[in-house]
Amino acid sequence: MIAVPRASASAPEAWLYVNPEHTPRPRGTGNAPRLVLFDRDGTLTVDDPPYNGDPANVQLRPTAREALDVLRAHDVSIGVVSNQSGVGRGRLNRNHVEAVADRIEQLLGTFDAWVFCPHLPTAGCACRKPAPGMVLAATDALGVPPHETALIGDIGADIGAATAAGATSVLVPTPVTRAEEIATAPTVAPDLLTAVNSLLRRHEAVA
Template identity: 60%
Template sequence: MDGTFDAVLFDRDGTLIRDVPYNGDPSVVTPMPGAREVLRELRAQGVRTGVVTNQSGIGRGLLTHEQVAAVNARVDELFGRFGTWQICPHAPDEGCACRKPAPGLVLAACEALGVSPHRTLMVGDIGADVEAAEAAGAVSLLVPTEVTRADEVARAPRTADDLLAVLELVR
């Protein structure tokens, strides 16, 4: 790994914003520490950014597409526009190719950004994020939170205490 990436993809809940399960309310969106600074610096360096997020609340009937879009719009307001948003709306038992840990969202984001997965860093807070990145051929970075399981941390090729570590990998 030479520290140079063309794109950085982020998981949404627990990585960019505080995880509020099945959140459809933009007013409760709260940035994770360091997220604004990391995105500002990445964009200043010309690194493309995207979001890849499982939103099973849609498939489970707990959220509408419109509610998820409203929360995502709030994320864009807080951090600036991302080059791509890739969303899996399926419930876990639907067997889709997009739901992390499958590589579909990561591959779709790379295609939308015009970058190779091998030159892409995927940042997330759980093992499914790491597994999706690795399955797509991207580089993963796990930034654990209180919901990250110890076995997920142990299996991750790269971990960091906070999002600011992204900047060290990209420089």
Template identity: 60%
Template sequence: MGGTGTLKAVLFDRDGTLVVDVPYNGDPQLVRPMDGARAALLKIRGSGLATGVVSNQSGVARGLLTMDQVESVNRQVETVLGPFDVWEICPHGPEDGCECRKPAPGMILAACQTLGIMPNEAAFIGDIGADVQAATAAGSRSVLVPTPVTRQEEIDAAEVVALDLGHAVELLLGGRFAPAESAESAESAKRPAGRAAGQDPSA
């Protein structure tokens, strides 16, 4: 496909974006969709866009998870949210120096290659700065949907900030990227700053 920049796919971070973040989760029974996730995906799929998931899973490198457990959780995500066209998982830790772990762009580039699209034909929705940085490095659009673990500086640095997944989809499908307005709205949402001590926010 040509590099037109027309939106053809929406990629998502998994934990904290599509499903409630359970650190290093290897139990499918703990999978719970984020508010609005089903409706957002229904709207995207109904618009004819491809969907995908791009997720850091450093619990594998840390010995806290196996890839079989990760894949079991991913299957449950599809059970509750429907099938995705592409999955990209990074099992490495921060010290491994891989090219796939966000904020590196490797997984987004690989997902686009699998889908047969150019990176500028994809958008990536995530909840922390590493998601935005990975999309920027790949040449894709990004939308930050903050949660209580999102740092204020990550919100400030993001070009496009949405109140929730539904708002993010509205911005993408409407072609509207008005960061000042959406960032101001995000500021007013109930969003405690900071992360729990010891938590690896990008998993």
């Protein structure tokens, strides 16, 4: 992972890493996002085993590579925002989290930003989804306002974080996604490539 640690006023206790080679993308025409953020476990990768800290266990979700290739071809910034309560539970440390991120970048290419919440659900922090802190930390760091940002995730907490931050959201369900989360999500897609294409088609519809 070539990204380097940074501090964020939006989520001061989150672990924020920013690619030093990132340059803000110009605002295009239409409604296509300039930044797309992804949840990690269950969205980019298979959440098995839970609290994974071993790079050898990383398995990609279907169409993850294709989806990121499309975003890069359209010059869209990309990042990851991930709850990592395994740290707070004592099952992971920063080295584990960074090692898994390194492996994901080996498989999917470089991301512009990574943001992790290392806290327990009971911590009351500003960063754990569905709080908006990690989304705002990423948008601040990459120079893209929330309304030009989208978040793709697999559970209601991801959709809640996007909504709280003022960003667009797309839900890509997995077997752990609850029926009520699917029913209330603004947009639902069967896989990551479809989710990305749905975001980009918003641009085509008004261009």
